[in-house]
Amino acid sequence: MRFIKQLFGFYVNGSVHVALSVFSLTWITLIEHRAPYDKNLLCFVFFATIVGYNFVKYFGLAKFHYRGLVLPKAMQKLKSIKVFSFFCFMCMVYFAFGLHINTLACILVFGAITFFYAIPFLPKHFFVDAQQNLRSISGLKIYLIALVWCGVTVFLPIVNQQYNISVDLVLTGIQRYVFIWVLMLPFEIRDLRYDSLKLSTIPQKIGVRQTRVLGVLLLAGCFFVDFFKVGTATSNTIVLLIIAVITGGFLVGSKVGQKPYYSAFWVEAVPVLWLVLLLLS
Numbered sequence: 001m002r003f004i005k006q007l008f009g010f011y012v013n014g015s016v017h018v019a020l021s022v023f024s025l026t027w028i029t030l031i032e033h034r035a036p037y038d039k040n041l042l043c044f045v046f047f048a049t050i051v052g053y054n055f056v057k058y059f060g061l062a063k064f065h066y067r068g069l070v071l072p073k074a075m076q077k078l079k080s081i082k083v084f085s086f087f088c089f090m091c092m093v094y095f096a097f098g099l100h101i102n103t104l105a106c107i108l109v110f111g112a113i114t115f116f117y118a119i120p121f122l123p124k125h126f127f128v129d130a131q132q133n134l135r136s137i138s139g140l141k142i143y144l145i146a147l148v149w150c151g152v153t154v155f156l157p158i159v160n161q162q163y164n165i166s167v168d169l170v171l172t173g174i175q176r177y178v179f180i181w182v183l184m185l186p187f188e189i190r191d192l193r194y195d196s197l198k199l200s201t202i203p204q205k206i207g208v209r210q211t212r213v214l215g216v217l218l219l220a221g222c223f224f225v226d227f228f229k230v231g232t233a234t235s236n237t238i239v240l241l242i243i244a245v246i247t248g249g250f251l252v253g254s255k256v257g258q259k260p261y262y263s264a265f266w267v268e269a270v271p272v273l274w275l276v277l278l279l280l281s
Contacts, residue, residue, distance in 0.1 A: 040098030
């Protein structure tokens with residue numbers, strides 16, 4: 001039982017779960033726009049997400065001057081995640097060779113955003129703390145993450161298939177951006193007691209109750225955008241309605257004192273459920 005608990009903890013903390021979510025959203029785009037299954041791209045997105053998220057989450061802890069502040073057991077877990085991330089990086093590189101050159105160019109842009117999200121590079125007066133990275137700029141975090149997720153899960157698969165950017169795809173991009181933005185709100189509510197007030201997160205600016213209301217309204221708008229698409233199947237719209245309701249339920253139920261895996265597992269599992277429902281329909 002202890003081993004299963006440790007394995008589950010590694011699955012979540014090692015960013016495998018969030019990578020599965022990004023993988024699912026990318027495959028959903030292929031399904032919705034009637035594009036063939038793209039093994040190289042989907043595997044690349046999966047491994048790149050693990051590498052990117054672990055880099056962002058553990059970059060500070062991995063630096064030498066932080067080692068004295070971390071407990072030995074935590075450092076051992078960090079080493080395991082670093083080794084795991086290295087093998088994921090090798091897999092990412094392998095699958096990158098199967099991607100179109102235009103896709104690789106887009107990946108460089110999203111990779112640069114991820115890099116500067118964690119690495120100090122701008123003058124201190126831009127930031128709310130001493131980190132000097134993009135994640136520290138007041139109010140930027142949620143918009144930046146939604147932008148990267150939207151670009152990777154909506155536009156990368158279509159670019160790699162060398163399809164034209166259609167009106168339906170642009171509408172999908174708007175929907176996906178809003179959906180991811182709302183999906184992050186339970187995390188922002190959870191972190192309310194830890195985040196600096198200078199970060200200006202949504203719950204900090206308008207409160208938890210208003211954040212829930214805003215999220216539900218945005219989900220409703222996200223659903224109704226589907227009716228403006230030309231080539232959307234009815235089954236896809238029904239699945240989207242189910243996912244919007246479930247996501248709204250998680251948002252309404254989110255609070256500052258969440259259980260450990262409420263957001264990190266259950267909320268992030270919504271895209272996986274979305275994919276499963278699409279495949280079944």
